[in-house]
Amino acid sequence: MADDVGSIPELDQKKYDADEQVKIICLGDSAVGKSKLMERFLLDEFRPQQLSTYALTLYKHKATVGSKTVAVDFWDTAGQERFQSMHPSYYHKAHACIMVFDVQRKITYKNLANWYKELREYRPEIPCCVVANKIDADLKVTQRSFSFAKKQGLPFYFVSAADGTNVVKMFREMIKRAVDYKLNPSDFMDEVMEELENFDLEKKEENSEADENGLSKPPQQPGSTLRLIRPARVRDQTFSGNSNSLAFESSDCVAMTRKSKDNR
Numbered sequence: 001m002a003d004d005v006g007s008i009p010e011l012d013q014k015k016y017d018a019d020e021q022v023k024i025i026c027l028g029d030s031a032v033g034k035s036k037l038m039e040r041f042l043l044d045e046f047r048p049q050q051l052s053t054y055a056l057t058l059y060k061h062k063a064t065v066g067s068k069t070v071a072v073d074f075w076d077t078a079g080q081e082r083f084q085s086m087h088p089s090y091y092h093k094a095h096a097c098i099m100v101f102d103v104q105r106k107i108t109y110k111n112l113a114n115w116y117k118e119l120r121e122y123r124p125e126i127p128c129c130v131v132a133n134k135i136d137a138d139l140k141v142t143q144r145s146f147s148f149a150k151k152q153g154l155p156f157y158f159v160s161a162a163d164g165t166n167v168v169k170m171f172r173e174m175i176k177r178a179v180d181y182k183l184n185p186s187d188f189m190d191e192v193m194e195e196l197e198n199f200d201l202e203k204k205e206e207n208s209e210a211d212e213n214g215l216s217k218p219p220q221q222p223g224s225t226l227r228l229i230r231p232a233r234v235r236d237q238t239f240s241g242n243s244n245s246l247a248f249e250s251s252d253c254v255a256m257t258r259k260s261k262d263n264r
């Protein structure tokens with residue numbers, strides 16, 4: 001049993017600060033085909049058996065965008081109702097989101113509104129798209145209009161993980177949008193986080209300079225800087241092929257605490 005998600009290199013989210021690393025998350029109800037879409041894109045295969053994702057799977061992919069090679073981490077999680085809402089660390093530092101519904105199950109389309117609301121609470125500005133999956137089961141659905149994406153101003157794709165329709169196109173466009181977002185973040189929180197991280201680094205440098213000059217360090221004020229508290233415990237960790245799976249045991253989450261001077 002691992003005791004700290006931060007100690008699992010694949011899940012150390014600091015790596016997403018590097019220019020050539022992006023994180024793309026996938027949202028949608030259970031059995032809409034999130035994992036099958038990833039498998040279709042990454043392995044170009046489709047095995048119809050259903051195995052619901054257990055908590056979290058991380059798929060790694062190298063993509064070329066312009067002249068750059070970019071490492072893309074796709075985060076895939078179970079859309080099961082029992083989870084109700086997603087673990088906050090799932091959204092943390094995500095650069096794009098793919099929202100999926102099943103054209104054969106109306107409820108999965110209706111539930112997009114809930115997924116989208118939660119996404120925007122954590123990531124107000126990241127690029128997002130809506131994906132109507134399983135069109136192979138009934139091609140006539142492509143004649144219908146699904147207004148949710150239009151209302152929210154989001155790109156919309158009819159796809160099929162089973163026969164591959166539009167899958168590569170959709171993933172490539174989302175990777176490009178994630179990279180563009182990474183280079184020009186319009187998310188206020190991203191900028192605040194970056195400022196605070198730089199501020200913390202500068203402070204550390206000042207302290208070590210003071211040390212070198214034989215000066216004493218200023219006393220550390222507990223809670224006066226921004227701290228990232230990582231999920232405390234991990235129940236299970238398995239590695240297979242190019243993906244990692246793990247489960248969070250409790251609702252412990254990536255939480256940010258910051259006490260201002262006035263609160264001390």
Ligand SMILES: Nc1nc2c(ncn2[C@@H]2O[C@H](COP(=O)(O)OP(=O)(O)OP(=O)(O)O)[C@@H](O)[C@H]2O)c(=O)[nH]1
Nearest residue numbers: 030031032033034035036048050052053079161162
């Ligand atoms: N006909 C058809 N079936 C599909 C397609 N994509 C997925 N399925 C089937 O839908 C079922 C669920 O697919 P998954 O990819 O496991 O669904 P998921 O969204 O990852 O589900 P959770 O992990 O439980 O959240 C499987 O039985 C797949 O075979 C598709 O494009 N066409």
Ligand SMILES: [Mg+2]
Nearest residue numbers: 034035052053
């Ligand atoms: Mg799945």
